Amino acid sequence: MNDSNEYVYLDIKTLFNFMKDVFIAAGVPEADADICADVLIESDKRGIDSHGCARLYMYYMRIKRKQQLPVTKLTIVKETPGTIRLNANNGMGQVASKKAMQIAIDKAKKNGIGMAIVENSNHFGIAGYYVLMATKQDCIGMCGTNARPSIAPTWSVEPMLGTNPFTFGVPTDWDFPWIADHATSITQRGKIETYARLGKDAVKGWVIDENGNAATDSKQIITDMLKLKTALTPLGGIGEELGGHKGYNYATFVEIMSACLSQANMLQACLGLDKNGNFVPYNLGHFFIAIDPAAFCEIDAFKKKTGDLLRQLAGAKKQPGASHIYVAGEKEYLAYQERKRTGIPISRVTQRQFLKMQRELNLVQYDFAFDVDPDEEDVTGW
Ligand SMILES: NC(=O)c1ccc[n+]([C@@H]2O[C@H](COP(=O)([O-])OP(=O)(O)OC[C@H]3O[C@@H](n4cnc5c(N)ncnc54)[C@H](O)[C@@H]3O)[C@@H](O)[C@H]2O)c1
Numbered sequence: 490m491n492d493s494n495e496y497v498y499l500d501i502k503t504l505f506n507f508m509k510d511v512f513i514a515a516g517v518p519e520a521d522a523d524i525c526a527d528v529l530i531e532s533d534k535r536g537i538d539s540h541g542c543a544r545l546y547m548y549y550m551r552i553k554r555k556q557q558l559p560v561t562k563l564t565i566v567k568e569t570p571g572t573i574r575l576n577a578n579n580g581m582g583q584v585a586s587k588k589a590m591q592i593a594i595d596k597a598k599k600n601g602i603g604m605a606i607v608e609n610s611n612h613f614g615i616a617g618y619y620v621l622m623a624t625k626q627d628c629i630g631m632c633g634t635n636a637r638p639s640i641a642p643t644w645s646v647e648p649m650l651g652t653n654p655f656t657f658g659v660p661t662d663w664d665f666p667w668i669a670d671h672a673t674s675i676t677q678r679g680k681i682e683t684y685a686r687l688g689k690d691a692v693k694g695w696v697i698d699e700n701g702n703a704a705t706d707s708k709q710i711i712t713d714m715l716k717l718k719t720a721l722t723p724l725g726g727i728g729e730e731l732g733g734h735k736g737y738n739y740a741t742f743v744e745i746m747s748a749c750l751s752q753a754n755m756l757q758a759c760l761g762l763d764k765n766g767n768f769v770p771y772n773l774g775h776f777f778i779a780i781d782p783a784a785f786c787e788i789d790a791f792k793k794k795t796g797d798l799l800r801q802l803a804g805a806k807k808q809p810g811a812s813h814i815y816v817a818g819e820k821e822y823l824a825y826q827e828r829k830r831t832g833i834p835i836s837r838v839t840q841r842q843f844l845k846m847q848r849e850l851n852l853v854q855y856d857f858a859f860d861v862d863p864d865e866e867d868v869t870g871w
Pocket residue numbers: 537539540612613614615616617634635636652653654656668669670671672673675676677679680814815816817818819820821
């Protein structure tokens with residue numbers, strides 16, 4: 490597909506304002522809409538196209554059909570000096586998560602380590618946003634969430650576990666923190682949605698069908714996934730030979746941390762549909778951990794040593810043909826440098842969704858130069 494036909498670029502400020510206005514018009518209080526739009530724009534700025542503005546319509550639809558609430562009443566279920574358990578009461582995942590991570594950071598600053606869990610929540614966007622909060626405040630951050638059932642356990646074809654990102658952020662003396670932010674599946678649903686939007690096949694090995702064969706038709710995969718007929722493979726892939734069982738175990742740990750310390754749903758209960766196919770709340774769980782390096786050593790010495798470690802890795806002997814050894818967070822940092830200049834690419838499906846939301850919410854102040862039909866069929870299955 491020709492990229493120049495596929496994308497229209499919007500500047501970061503306009504895109505942020507539009508997303509915030511959509512959230513406000515959908516009933517999200519202004520301060521919370523600011524948080525939701527900020528999480529999405531961070532994804533777009535970092536080049537993570539699957540989880541930024543491309544997901545705005547998903548949240549809008551979930552609010553519209555009353556599957557999740559626009560107002561987030563965050564309540565404390567249990568608290569100790571180092572820990573807190575919060576109930577998001579089916580509100581916005583981004584709002585509950587940002588507040589939860591800040592509490593974990595505040596506790597870490599007092600106790601060396603802090604942890605927050607959230608139950609009764611919804612999709613929180615990129616996990617990287619929350620560990621970035623920690624690194625900006627000179628803490629190590631870790632977080633994870635469960636999600637709709639997608640990953641099959643090793644030797645199964647049934648989607649049981651969410652794509653369950655297990656995400657880490659560490660402050661460094663580089664221009665950016667070390668942020669390892671990814672799913673525990675080889676790929677994640679959002680990327681297949683992007684492929685479906687672009688009309689591209691999924692890579693062989695990302696997905697197995699009911700018969701244990703590799704499925705590659707990305708549009709079909711999205712449809713089948715909702716019916717639990719296809720599954721993503723865990724990190725390491727199918728079987729044990731390339732370590733699929735290790736990815737399966739990491740995804741399981743994230744599920745345990747997200748759901749078993751609280752009353753959050755787990756595994757296939759996170760589908761967002763009841764037995765009759767009616768939309769029901771997801772009741773997802775998340776966890777957030779902050780560690781203050783200053784509890785162990787001097788912060789600048791820590792950042793310098795972490796930076797040295799990354800310099801050694803990046804300076805390792807290269808594979809023949811390779812031009813660069815990356816460290817985690819680097820590609821996203823580079824993407825942001827470029828996107829500050831180019832703006833954010835908006836795909837045709839996202840353009841259609843923007844026009845639909847603009848029309849329904851009467852956001853007449855925006856004049857998008859999108860040459861698409863807002864009523865054309867959507868392939869995402871939200
Ligand atoms: N909320 C949810 O339910 C949910 C579920 C799954 C994923 N996600 C989000 O989706 C996003 C994308 O996830 P993904 O699994 O597609 O990520 P991905 O496979 O694109 O990996 C991205 C991560 O790998 C690092 N990376 C990339 N190339 C590298 C290299 N050569 N060397 C070292 N590090 C490298 C990046 O810096 C980044 O940290 C993440 O932000 C994640 O939090 C959210």
